[in-house]
Amino acid sequence: MGSLSIWHWAIVIVVVALLFGGRGKLSGLMGDAAKGIKAFREGLKGDDDVKSNDGVSSLPRTDAEKEELKR
Template sequence: MGSLSIWHWIIVLVVVLLLFGRGKLSELMGDAAKGIKAFKKGMADDDDKSDKPSEPVRSLDHQSTVEAERTKVG
């Protein structure tokens, strides 16, 4: 009783095909494949970015910027 026979699986498959139709299932699988491809491409892009040396972070010294503006104006 706990296991399903091949006939059970065939009936389930027929019901799914009747509910969703053949076109809907192939469309759904195509969308899933596009999502997987986009995910893999995004992961590859992240790997490419991590291989390149990044620019050093530049900090903006507010005090020196204010002093530079004062010398320009005054």
């Protein structure tokens, strides 16, 4: 019971073949993850561009905010 049977080894070999076999599937997955992280960071940097110089957001205003500004 303590040793691995042939089925355990077969599963290990299949998992290793899926991860490292072919044209670098694991490196492709890691590259995709890196692109996602880079896009996320660029998106966070883009939030700083939304605010104008006086610190007021340049996002569209609600009707209540527009009425308040008219006063």
